[in-house]
Amino acid sequence: MASRMNLSEEHDTQIKTVKSLCQNESPEPSCVSIKSDQSMGHPLDFSSGDTSADLSQKHKGPQSHTAKKKLDSIFKELEHKIISELKSFKRLLSPDYPECSERDRSDDEGHNRVREGLLKITLLLLRKMNQTDLADTLQTKLMSVYQQKLRSRLQDKYQRLSEGLSNHGDSTRLNEIYTELYITEGGSGEVNNEHEVRQIETVSRRPETQETPINCNDIFKPSPGQDKPIRTVLTKGVAGIGKTVSVQKFILDWTEGKANQDVHFIFPLPFRELNLIQKHLSLVDLLNHLHTETKELKSADYEDYKVMFIFDGLDECRLRLDFQNSRSLSDVTESASVDVLLTNLIKGNLLPSALLWITSRPAAANQIPPECVHQVTEVRGFNDPQKEEYFRKRINDPSLAERIVTHIRSSRSLFIMCHIPVFCWISAAVLERMMGKAESAEIPKTLTQMFTHFLIFQTKLKTQKYDGKYEINPDQARKTILSLGKLAFEQLEKGNLIFYEEDLKESGIDVREVSVYSGVCTQIFREESGLQLGKVFSFVHLSIQEFLAALFKLLSFSEQNTGLKNVFRSPMISLLEREVDKALQSENGHWDLFLRFLLGLSLESNQTLLQGLLRKTVSSSDINQETAEYIKKKIRENPSPEKSINLFHCLNELNDRSLEQEVQTYLSRTDDFRLSGVSLSAAQWSALVFVLLNSEEDLDEFKLSKYDRSEKCLLRLLPVIKASRKINLYGCFIGEEGWSALISALRSNPSHLTELGLSYNTPGDSGVKLLSALLEDPHCKLKKLELSNCSIGEEGCAALISALRSNPSHLTELDLSGNKPGDSEVKLLSALLEDPHCKLKKLW
Template identity: 60%
Template sequence: MDKTQTFRDGDFNPEIRPIHQDKSEPSCVSMKSERSMGCPPKFSGETVPPGYRSVNQERSEPSCVSMKSERSMACPPTFNDKGCLPDHRPQQKKSDRETGQNSWKRNQKISISDHDDASQVNNAVKRRLIMKFQCLYEGTAKQGNPTLLNEIYTELYITEGQSEGCNEHEVRQIETQSRRAASEDTLIKCNDIFKPLPGQDKPIRTVLTKGVAGIGKTVSVQKFILDWAEGKENQDIHLIFPLPFRELNLIQDQKLSLLDLLNIFFTETKGMEIFNNEYKVLFIFDGLDECRLSLDFHSDVRLCDVTESASVNVLLTNLIVGNLLPSALIWITSRPAAADLVPSECVPRVTEVRGFNEPQKEEYFRKRISDQSLANRIISHLKSSRSLYIMCHIPVFCWISATVLEKMLSQAESGEIPKTLTQMYTHFLIIQTNIKHEKDYEKTVKDGDMIFKLGKLAFQQLVKGNLIFYEEDLKECGVDVTEASVYSGLCTQIFREEFGLYQGKVYCFVHLSIQEHLAALYGHMSFINDNINVFDLINKKSLSKYFNFKKYNSSKQMLLSNLHQKAVDKTLHSKNGHLDLFLRFLLGFSLECNQTLLQGLLTQTENSSHNKEKTAQYIKEKIKKNPSPEKFLNLFHCLNELGDCSLMAQIQHYVTAGTLNKVKLSSSQWSALIFVLLTSEQEINVFKLKDFVGSQIKADEVLLKLLPVVKEYRSAQMNSCGVTDEGCAALASVLRSNPSHLRELNVSGNKLGGSGVKLFSSGLENPHCKLEKLWLRYCEITDEGCAALASALRSNPSHLRELDLSWNTLGDSGVKQLSDGLKDPLCKLEKLCLSSCGLTDEGCAALASVMKSNPSHLRELNLSWNKLRDLGVKLLSAGLEDPRCKLEKLWFSDCSVTYHGCAALASALRSNPLHLRELDLTKNKLTDSGAKLLSAIRYNVDYKLETLRI
């Protein structure tokens, strides 16, 4: 058995077969009932039902998500205290509703009420799901040789996330995640997706799991279902109903009740009263990004009766919101761009599948490649190319790389080992095209022609944002479905036909990046063979005249550059980055080494050599104009594909030599610096502003230029760098960014004053800010700054764990204002440093009130070098003696404390002896009596005091 592994969006329905597979041949998929094998919905004439969007419908801005009505883009819905939308329908009398339900129950042919019959149906559903989900496909499985999921499944890297969608290209998201510190992630096992984390007591009803294409969302769902069906995990759930969106799309025009819908998918449940309090039911909706239903969560239509018919989109929205079956569990998967189609109010938990982490990458290749020496060589080669190794976070790319490198490194083949994405994907295309044809099949279409047609399909659907196609899409591009079904590995491994509900056929490429590669190849070949710029064909009703253009071979060198420039412009104007990888591939095809790869596969009228420097210079001009970071970062990848690394090499030299703060960089060089820092192999951990600040550039200017970098780091050290108000405003934008990765920030030694802290606090109070440690020593902060910090703590109290305001002139009034923020029950500050802040007994009284109002979190308190005196210590001791106070470390160095202060502390410790571990009273006039009093406590086993400094 070929123990390989697939993680690809769309694998949710393992009734995926190679197009050429004989449907009579047994496979490890479920058998469908006659009812579920009916015909797909038919539309009369040209009429399209309401809510149905043609896959060919043009949009002003492509995206990978379904179109939403203007109404669905309005504000989130308002829910009542029961979690339901307001019911604006005429109210039905309760007796009438009960009569209707009883009538429905009497008319059922099967009435299952006893435990044995219920168990029988439950077991039948489990058997069906085992048959359906026990197999895993990589690319497409070899005919008659499926791979069992349980034999090769490796737990994926799943973390808690946020529900907001993301508009940057998925490869860019992977590049960012690849360097982020794992320590900041909260890991969740696949089977624990509905289990609250420690400290989370509230049950979780709905989970949204997001992740880029091919990262492993669908396989995680498959593993969850299989483990449940086999009795291994989550046995508190009675029934699981997987309902993939790509199948629900096929019945979007029908009106059904929820019971009708389930009876279509799961005939075993017909007549079973599964929606009472005795049953815990889970609905799984896989592939939200593939949804073509009009999911309007702001509709006034409220559905609460499982027997009441409605459109499929109304059924789903009411089920997700909780109007329908509020006790049912809901699991939704989606690519990031579509994640916000479901309002955040409906999703108490968001998780993110990150694919393979570093150890899992190597584990994959060692599992897949039996020759461990060869596996090590493959891993070493991938590590030598940063862009390739980053992509290995996507399991599907691991499969592509393993397919190519296993063949190239194990055989005496000529040619350069792939080092760029274009080379890797082109080798993969060649390998799949060379797969043996079926026996007795006489090929009637050339390889190049079939690739060109599939490339046309890939390009047309890419610009529309579609990943799932239907038969009419294939016909539009001249792809004969019958011929394709018996064609070579190009169709069976790269392009797949899936059988869903009603035997409706759905087509897709194995992964988005393969679609982008073929689309770019189509764009390149259209110019080479027909002198056509594919971007001129977009939105044209008649394309025939473009294919009859007279070819101006003498001007091809110039025109190819024009094609590249047009592609660069289109990519930069794309809001969701959906052409980023397409552009990389398109530029890569212009290199002679990649054209040589394609010889013999595609018919070229002539070699397309051109002046790549002209294209590279055009890209550098675009970088110089400094568009958004997400855009110019991709442009640097494009320069890599063209083999132009001059900008990056120069900056890398400055970084290595440590001379960045001694040279004046141009705008292009600053962009190159951002690219180098963000694509470095080093983990994004600590950003040190001093490395960049010098006589040529000031701290505030550096911050403004390097904001994209600072946003990605976990810790930023900006102490004593000359940060002013302008820099504070820049930092606030970092803290407000979504997602915000910064967890530690040191701005000590900068003259921020009240105005700077106010600007900074505007970011601190943002809900996206997850800052945990903040150092503001020697920043000339007064009570005005304390007021701003207190306001921020009240607005966003749950994240900050450590705050250091030492050596500022806060005074008692500043500490009083700060204490107002610390009293918030949600405030979880653990360490507070207020050394030399001008505190007296009045400030101590305010802090004591904090220790009484919110005593359970504070662990360390440093009040050294303040004139507290005995009265201040007595006031604090009143808070310390509260049994709920869990303070572990307390510093009173040089605070004018005498014996009376020691007596107050000793009394507090006798009242609450179990927590304080460290006490510092150095440089005080304790006298021998005070020292003896505390020393006696130090050596008493009834107390936990471990360190006493006197």
């Protein structure tokens, strides 16, 4: 506030009018309304003394004299009103001015229009004088009634959070339980075609120090060295990672005056609600419809105020966002379909001064053209310390909390999944109940076991193993689970995470009986609250939907195959093999987690837990063993170790770790060249990749010579190389094929790599040109590059220097010794070192 007062004092020296106000200002702060007559000082007579030449003086006589007196009187009153308003503006900016409740609009329409007009002029002049902070403060302090109403409604809506519950009475204040999520700045905006659980597994290998964390409230602030203002932010994150909670906290902090107070209006426009609007309407009508407080705003006000739109859940959008062919629109009062309004807002045709925040799951993020996005951020969920903090906050008994944390850490797959806040909640709900009592049941170690117990607890379907009785009718529960499972499966096939009334009808669910489903399945299936345009339903998390879809597949099979036996082949094996093939054929890993759950549910031990739902077990150890052999066969046939990773998770669900154990023998060696002279099968190579990626050993630096200095070893271990920050490939005999594959792998995630050692290989000029394309990528963060004795000539050096000139801000060390750059390339290198943007400190 002191800085604002300094700005105000500058005005005293710059504007004579304001200076004259100071001479008549009462030193005491006033708490009266700025529209009140009590806030007006004595009028200043600007007409006293000599006045400017007046044409009316040419006409002498009583009539002209009377006219002049009347004109003087009118302007004196006008000056009086203007000065009074200016005095009230200045008083508002005083650091001694108390918070008052009397900032409401006057009942006098004319007075309001005068004040609004004068405010616009004052703000315009302040900004022209480069007093932007003071102008923003003044505009915020003169908040109108409808702004206050909007803030108040949003604060009431977003101040509470429900973990899996739709009942408002069971919610908790967001500020009491909010744990700061790990949000990182940057990202290429490219589509990741892996299942989101695989993406989480990849992220779990990255040290936090490598990326720039950013506070949720600061996403619109340019990073150091970035001059261009940020209009549109795209925030990515897998399902349940905390994107919507981040939006909720951002809005809540704004309503409570804690952050982003230069923004005058925030309008949340979630896609799940926009999907329901079928008619054509203008942007003004849309806002009036969803935020009724805006009805008093004039269309011109949207240009005058700083406005932010938040579009949460791009992946839930069922509108056709056609950025190429949709008609251009620049008038906020012109009607169009909702998709046309959105594309024009995002492209900047409509309200180019407005701020936009879009959240999305990674697979849908590419719907927004890159040129329309000025900053990409990613919500990473909980880091390792935050996972433990969550369980300690969530579980009251410290001793129990420690035991639960220890158990979660003992299972790599469970610990990785706890990056997702919703999964932490699921795990806490299950483990607190199972480990807090003298339960004889086995503590869950796999995803399927965890979700099976969660379903049992949350459907209140308690078997004899727990309470010795059924709390609800098993037949009713079975019917409910089957209906919800059918919905889960059919909508998973369509790629939908949220459902509308017509979706429920298609799956045979009566919308009028939804309370029955949410009653039986507390905290699993819910109806969204707070929407004005219709009903929206969802499962608590995508993984819950995938689990129920797998359970539906199993229950349906059980129904159709009761008593059916085939002496030649089990129908169950045929089903599981078909689903393995289906998952492998999916380009984006869409069915990966579904397959894990289905295979886990095929175990007799898990089916026993679900005896209230399954009338009979439909599997056996022989079936599981044959299925495991089929999966190993697919691993052998699949040339891509990366594509096979999910199959190893599937084997783990079937309790088969034989392939992992085979390669552990080689990994237990401590010397270099551990695989030299060893002939591994394709399945063993894939197992090696899986073990390395899922071990607790730090993969911060990858050294190929630890395993075998060969191109074959490089190609087989590319997924591990991609996950490493520092890569050492000294003298590894990498040829053209290996070089091309390596650069392609590194380009898929250029912001991850910090050091690359390629000395004593033979890429030649053609290989260095490929490397230069990586260095040119604005997301590349490479700091150290070693290329000594790599047969690089003039052409390769020129390409390398060109790349470094286009992106000079990260590389600090470059080793080119033992190569043959020409004289001209040496001069270019010297010039590069003189570039003020160049960060090179060591050059050989």
